[in-house]
Structure formats: structure tokens, C-alpha cells
Amino acid sequence: MDIFDFSDGREGYYGEYGGVFLPEILHATIEELLVCFRECKADPKFWQEYVSLLQNYSGRPTPVTYLENLSRELGGAQIYVKRDDLNHTGSHKVNNVMGQGLLTQRLGKKRVIAETGAGQHGFATATMAAKFGFDCKIYMGAVDVARQRPNVFWMENLGAEVIAVEDGQKTLKDAVNECMRDWVTNMADTHYILGTACGPHPFPEMVSWFQSIIGMEAREQILAQTGRLPNRVYACVGGGSNAMGLFQGFFDEPNIELIGCEAGGEGVGSYMHSARLAYDDASVGVAQGYKTYFLQNDQGNMNETHSVAAGLDYIGVNPIFSYLHDQGKVRFEAATDAEVKETLKLTMRTEGLIPALESTHGFVVALKEAATMAKDEIVLVNMSGRGDKDIFTIADALDDAKWKSFIEGKADQYRAEKK
């Protein structure tokens, strides 16, 4: 299956989803990007350069780890984890960012902008910009700035300017809008490093292409380790880039079930979640440059979304998944905030792994289902990011008294220094 073969349909459309819905002023910029991307995709040297950059800079290939203890404890399927948390900057975001960095060089542009939710994409972009010598501005919702200060700290120290976006809900979607506003002004010298497989064409295809390295590696690795392919493959879905990356290694296998795990927040019926496809609250709409399922009201205005994981707290989902969902090719489930906290504790204690809150959503669903599967079955989960960057959120969630007194002590120290 090549979902990126548009010869029988409309360029940039996956079924009825996708497309380009942008102000006319960006038409030439998007055309230029599309031409450049097509050249890169058709050039085997570009891909080689990309892979060797990730090998030498980011530590790829990332391993696949067998969760022996957890598999034994749950007594069901054997659980394997793709370790994209071991990338430089701590998540799969760096794959896309390095790829788009190379592309920015080809475009001859000197400045990059990016939106970020959890801060992982902004962190990766700031890192890439430092390495490649680009000016860099990161837009981040003010709410996210407040809950992800460690990533903001690193972005700023890497030389990026971080803008706290005060409009709307002050989260990821508002950061995307602000990037669009920057881009319509500065497109001549600026490339917009969109962080997920959303937005106008060619971004969904381009980001998926760069992330496909996850699935290519994982397929070989699981075959090498177990001599067979997994029965089910799980990944968390915010915009959907890490899931697209992993799933592409298994699209052509009709017997492998692919499961996208969305943010269930406070659960079904709470309207405080970010589950576009797993719950029934989303409908098809057009915003942020593309057509997909959005969490919106009957007037077409976006609803408030929520997740304990800032990186999943988003109104839309990549258009490819909307299509694959309709086609029944990918199943969507949701994990609630409460489940995420419990599973994170379990994973830390049992396996010594600290998945990001985002990635833990995939673990919740995978572990739940693995327990009901046979011992000779295999599940593969994407650990798309590491959780130590979530230390403030996790410490709050776990209500850790020692952490709180440490922070109080720090605060006292800073206050004393000020005087």
C-alpha cells in the first residue's frame, strides 16, 4: 500500500482528508516546498545523508527492548518497545527536525520557526538550528510554557527565541496559528518546521517520510530478535507523527493490527480530552491548513481539549489517520490521564523505563491488551520520548512530598539570593 501515490487521486489527499487550505500569500511558498521535497524524496543521496546524520548525531538506530519482567507479570503477549526515547533530545521529534533541517539548507533559507506543545519538538528544532546555524524562533502556548519549563530552558540556552502565545487556549493549536502568522510575513527567508504529520500538504507526507525510519528499523529489529513480526503495534497519537513513523514499517502486513492511542484525558463524556478518533466527539472540518477530524462544535469553532500530556493536547489528527480510521486499517483507542499515571509507575518500577507522558498512552493500551493475548503473541510499542523532561508534571501527578520540599527549598534559596 502506498498512501502517498496520488496518481489516481488528488495530490495531497487521503480519501477526503488533507489538502492545502492556506492564505493565497503562501501559495508560492508551499509550491516551492513541494518541489524541493519531491526532489529530496526522489534523491537516494538525500536519504543516505539523512540516515547518516541521525546515526552520527542522534544515536540511530535506536534499539528495540524486550520487556521481560512486564511480559512475565502480565502473563500474556510478549512486549517489545521501540526506543526512540534514546534519540538525542529525547524523542522521535529529532528525526523529522533533522530531515527538515537538511531540506531547509536545500531551500537556501536561513531562519526556522516551529510550534511546540510539550516542548520536545521545539527542543529538537532549537538543537538542529544551533547545529546548522539557523536563526530560530519557537512558538509555544503560554499554558505549555508554564507546564514545560525545563524544555523552554534548554531551547533558550540553545539560542532559540521562545515566544509564549497568549491567544486562544494558549496551547499547541494556538502556537500553530502563531507560526502561520510568522510564516505569512517572513516566508522569503524562513522555513516552518511543522512538528507533526498535520497541516497542509506536503507536511503530512513529508513528516511521515522522515519518521518512517522508526518503522524500517523496528521491523528489522523485531525480526532479528524474535524471528517473526509482531501481532499488534501500538503508538500514541497527538498529531500522529511517531505512530505514522512506526506503522509504516507494517502497513503491508494484513495480519498485523495497528493501534493508535489517543489522549482520553478525563474520559468518555468528559469533553476534557483530545481523542479525535477513539471517541465520537470529533467531526470533519478545515482548520490550520488541512481537512481532518477536529474536536469542534456545530458552528465549526474548536473545542477546548485536554491531556495530562501537552504533546497530545491538540484539536486535530493527521489526515492520513482519518482516512485509515475510516478504512478500518488502524484502530484507535484512548488512555485516560489516570491510567497514564498508573502505567507510568508500573513501567518505571518493573522495567526501569521512564516513558514520556505522551508515549505512556501507547503503553496503557498495549499493556491492557497484551494481558489478554496468548503467550506466543508479540506486541510492539513505540516509546517515542523519555519522561524525565516531565519531572514537574509527573512529580505533581505522583504527589511526591520529597520533590515538593526540594522545590520549596529551591524557591527559598532563590528568594534569599534576590535580597
Add this chain to the structure above:
Amino acid sequence: MGLETFIAERKQHKDLLVMAHVVCGYPSFEANMQELEIMDEAGVDLVELQFPFSEPSADGPLFVRANEQSLKAGTTVDQCFEFMAQASKRFSFKVLMMGYYNTVFKMGEDVFVERLKAAGGVGYILPDLPIEESDNLHKLSAEEGVEPVILMTPTSSDKRLAQLGAASRGMVYAVARKGVTGSKTSMDDDVISLISRCREHTNVPIGVGFGISSKADMDFLRGSADLAIVGTAALKTWEESGADGLKKFFSELMG
């Protein structure tokens, strides 16, 4: 009477028409009505009624906040159409819908065109709907006699301007510069050359917008453009100095 005919008629008495803008429901529909009264008295020719949207990504800070506040106050599409119906009955200027495509998509393109027509709107501006996605909506609009306003920009190639020109009806909105609404544009040769490039590709009247705020801007455009489009500057004036300020603003602008 269609948009193009209306503009042609008005142009018999004036060399430069004015299109103004309000964000429906911001600060309130009562305030909107007062703004429209002032605009009508000043002789404004067309008014864009912006239907608020939660993701106004082509708008600058002032309109972003206006969209947000209006939605927070509970503004609905029904109210916007109702307001449009009142305005189009009461005033001598013509009204257009301005907004984002999702508002249209959610109600259905056919419903949108019918409701626009019923409310007395003569056209619409949807900045995030490119012509590639407009075939059906443009066809429905032609059937009902309402007109899409196509945007032409400084970054549009001649090839692109030709495509845009072929799709243009009613009037063209020439975007004077890159960026979002509300920042100052320096009125110089670039703007004049944009207008003449647009003219090569369309026969409909051309309005120039983005950053128009003064009589000097109007004088500059006179003779080149058919309409001056004034948005942010008017809202800013309303926020800073209310009805009296807005009266003064328009009388200076158009005096």
C-alpha cells in the same frame, strides 16, 4: 444588484470607494450597529462582516482578540446572519461575509450561499480557501448571484495571477503586503506595481487592503485602486476613542 455592478455605479460619483470591516459580536452587536451607522453616514460603500472563528490564523493581534472575545460572549452563526440581514436592509452600503472556510464547510456550502443571499450579502471573503478548493462553492455562488472575493498578493507569480484572475468575480482583494492584518504598510511603488499586475489579469474592480489607515493612504491609492479596504485602523480607533473617535476617523479618511 451584484457586487460588480454596485461598485461600478458608485464609482460614477467617486473615484475611490471604501470597504470597512467589523467583527460580528465584538465588542457587541449593539456596538457593531453603532459602528455601521457611523460608516454609513461617512459614505462607506461596502462592509465586511467577519464571522468569528476560533483559529483566525490570517489575522493580526487586534482581530485575533476580537474573534476570541466575540466567541467567548457566545456569538453564533445565526446571530451573524441575523445581524447581516438587519444591516443590509437598513444601510445604503452593501455587506459581505468575511470569515474562515470552516464556518462555511460546517453548515454546508449550499446552505451558506442560500443564507448569505437571504441575509442580503453580496459576496464573501474566505482567506483560507484557495481557488483549487473553490469549484463547487463558486458554482453555487454563481447560481445564487453572490460573488467570491479572490485575493491577489505580492508573492503571486504571473501564472498564479492569471489563474486567480480567471476565477475572479465581483471584485479582487489585493493584499498590499506580506503578513497578517493590522500592521502598517508603506504605500510605495510596490503597491502601485501590484495593482497594475493585478489589472493585467482581471477586469473586475480592485480593492487594496492590509495596513490602510489614513487620508494619505487614500490619496496614494486614488487613481490606481477602485477601493480602499480599511479594517484594523477603524477597530483600533473604536477601542481607543469610541463613537466620536470613529466618526472623526472616517470623516478625516474620506473627507
